[in-house]
Amino acid sequence: MTTVPEQLFLLGNLAILLTYVVVTAVVVVWAVRRRGRLQDEADAHRATLQAVAEHTDDAIIGSDLDGVLTAWNRGAEQIFGWTADEVVGRHARILTDEAGAAEQRDMMRRIREGEKGVPYETRRFRKDGTPVEASFSVALVRDRFGQPIGFSAVVRDITALKEAAERQRAVEERTHQAQRMESLGKLAGGVAHDFNNILAIIVNYTDFAAEEAAGNDALTADLRHVRTAADRAINLTRQLLTFTRGDTIQPRDVDLSAALAEVHAMLGRTIGEHINLIMVPSAAPVTVHVDPGQLQQVVLNLAINARDAMPDGGTLVLEANTADLDGGELDMQPALPAGAYARLLVSDTGEGMTADVAAHIFEPFYTTKPRGQGTGLGLSTVYGIVAEAGGSINVYSEPGVGTTFRIYLPLVTASGDGAATLPRHDAPPAGDGRTILVVEDEPALARVVTRILTDGGYHVLTATGGRQALTLFHQHRCDALLTDVIMPEMSGRRLAELVHASEPALPVLYMSGYSNGLLGTTHVLDGDIAFIEKPFTAHDLLHKIAEVLPDLTRRYG
Template sequence: MCRSAADVTTVPEQLFLVGNLGTMITYAAITVAIAVPVARAGQLRSNKPAVATALIFLTAAIGHGLHAFLAFRNLDRAEHSVPIVWVWALAWWNVVCGVAGVYYWTVRRSGAISAGAIYADPEAERCFAEAAAREQAARSSLAAVVEHTDDGIVGVSLDGVITAWNGGAERLFGYRPDEIIGKPAALLADPSGAQEQRDVIARILRGERGVYYESRRFAKDGTPVEAALTVAPVRDGSGRVTGISVVVRDVTAVKEAAERQRAIEERTNQAQRMESLGKLAGGVAHDFNNILAIIANYTDFAAEEAAGNPALEADLRHVRSATDRAINLTRQLLTFTRGDTIQPQDVDLNAAIAEVHAMLGRTIGEHINLMAVPSAEPAVVHADPGQIQQVLLNLAINARDAMPDGGTLVLEANVADLDGDELAMQPPLPAGRYARLLVSDTGEGMSAEVAARIFEPFYTTKPRGKGTGLGLSTVFGIVTEAGGSLNVYSEPGVGTTFRIYLPLVAAPGRVTTAGSRQAPPPRGDGRTILVVEDEPALARVVTRILASGGYHVLTATGGAEALALFDQHGCDALLTDVIMPEMSGRRVAEVIHGSRPELPVLYMSGYSNGLLGSTHVLDGDIAFIEKPFTAQDLLRKLAEVVGNRVTSPLR
């Protein structure tokens, strides 16, 4: 069967028709897909790239529609000819398509379309805008967190120069960003701390990802800051280290709390050891008393029978003397274990000091300068009189043994107020008013390690046969049994002061309550106080007390550092320890008075005023406060000194 020529010709026309119709429908769908979101977004005038793209696809769709129409007109014709008007229409429409393309190209060249995109999609733009907004919000939130965190966040260049400084660092060190950025980070540290900084930067450059360490830094006003520092590298896109980030946290309060907790644990452990040893010693002492009674009585019997035999009498006297020593030792054991019978009553400490002074005056030796300083106001406690005398005698004998070449021994009584937060009190006492006994000497003194153990039973530093190690533990037992506490202050080669605090008995017509308080001390009103204290822990305590009292504090741990701070900042008053290594508080005051003779000075010491005055370390009319003092005591005394402008010199 043969097909005609017309049939053969119709097949390509049909394919041409179908192809153009399909292309027209596709381009029309693309036009709708572009135009509808743009119209819904209200961007038909503003979104020129999308409108231009839609025009291209629209004109292309209409052009392919014209081609399909012409193919349809030719399907039933033997000769493929169309009216000339349709040819011109198709030609002009191709011109319209070209104009749309030129318009699109112009819009694209204007930069309105990002690289890789055909047109600006409103939905994509919305997504991008939301993502950008989220990123910006995250950056703002992160910046706010960095700025307002309590920790200091510091940027440092590789050569140690500060490049970034947040609000936490400003609050921690007192420098504003414009004051510190561009300055070396070593400005915040002493020479050893600056070297430590350089070592840490070197470790970061060697590839360590982070370094944590604790060190001391200094604020703008010279106040020391115990800091925990976390140091990490800052890298660029290629992974190269370009800087250092440092997070600084103030751990001063944490360290003080840890020290306080450690002291409490040590006292608790000591009390537990003393309790266990006391139980053992108490049982031994009771049994030993029976044996001693037998020995003592039979020795007396033998002495009666030995009358007229001088040699045998002398031997028995030695036995009896040794027995008496053993009896005294047993009595100390019983006192230590609280197993001995006591008869508490109201005891006047002035009278107790007078009796012990008279007793020691005959026996202590001419090489000891013995002094008694009674209390200016009634100091009455409820305790066993014999035990109070035993406390004074034990401490006085220890003091005498610590002064083999002679020295000064001072017995004092007075009244003191405690706020309940004193350090090194064994055991701690609640706030209130207490009677106080002080026994001070100018002897050999003790190291901190020895002082920490002196109240342990059987612990002694005396040679074998010279001490039992029960004298001070007996004192501890007597004082704690009476509801009191002890504090010891000692320095090797300088001397020792024991302070004994006992509950005060109200005198007739006078009411003494544990919670009584005086009026609060005056505020410091921003006055600058230069504090010189060689014990760092105590220096921190004093700094904290004065800062909370409204003073601006400069803290130095030695004379040279104090003079440097004075030259740099000046001050309104000087608060200095009396006895310090290398340069004494007296010398510091003398140097400062060379340029500021009117500067008020308040001296502080762990030794009693009676001892310092009797040994001519200080004049009697200088401003002086005794350690340990309460915060209220210090603030009142300092306000008095600053107000009265006390400047009496040291001798």
């Protein structure tokens, strides 16, 4: 039997024990509940991360250290076309080709060696084989002990961005090309006026000498060689002015198919019998507003290039039709707004070009032909003509297959004055003593013009500048004014304005080898302006003078 002190002692210990049990129970319950709350929070956090991963447009991909796929979100399904069930457990090489697989192995090696967060852009492939331009950000995944267990990648589809960047690059290249041509144009325009004056003198004195040498076969042959060389120089100058927008343009409505038919016979002689020439005209008229001579020059230049690309023979196809640029074709023609266009296709089965060559063919003086066989101005001339007409040109070529040039020009819905006619070759009427006031600041050329007009039956008054011309005009009765456009003291246009202030009906014929002073920035000749381009022949000048004189025009027409 225990004593009271012993009982009290036992009761005290029991109380302590019960307190410990209660406290422990409370702590256990609190710990269990806290752990449950933490687990719930962790589960909620994981659910949030899972939802974010599933609803992002980017692909989130996981793999083990060998590259076997372990995670694949909805963004990955949208980008690559594979479902998670189809790819999890398969190697990541299903997304790439052999070159991409090697790149992928190198990337995984670099990350395992310690490189952090490797971002890179590469090409991968969808389930259907179409390419995807992708931006990858890859990192190493570790377990809770710090040991690597795999890789995680965030992948973004940048195909649209790449395509936009490529279009921007193409626009910038066109801009740079236009700037290069503008710079060269300033240089070409600066010398064209004087150079064409010199050529006019050479051409006409050669013709004068040929007339005097009639019957002397040896001398006539020599003069013919001089004339041929001068003609080549004339063509070269005109090509320079064309692609640099310094040439004179006299546009009119032209049926593209009819224009092709007109040059058919000329092409047959030019390209030779070893080329099979096929013309594919449009069933309905395809009307464009262009300078007829320049359109002919475009076709000839492209045909000659095609001929040179087929030394052993081949097929050249010229086709005229229409195109509605509102989809894929519009992407290839960024310089043109959507709408209906006339289209000229020039295709050959020749040697073709590499992409690098094709990227430079419209640049002035760029040529792949042997020295002495090309000036490098043919295609740049074509480019300038097409751009001046408000159109655009591109080229598709494959080495060993052939080349196709596609030219798009604004389509005229209703024809105006019809297709162009060929120049007249009949003799011009005599001047019958009519007085022509000639204004030319180059004395040698003034003498040439005076001789041509005098031999043609005209009376000629000659001035070397605007002030002298005004004095002669007020002292004599004149039937027409023939004036240079660009002169030191007064332009031809200003001189004509002063003359018309006194005699509004006086016919005026402008002459120039570089017509910026007459045309301003448009380069398009107004319909009421009579103009003859230097260098000209006696035949051309006499015809043009006859056209501007009203009474001669009635007899001449």
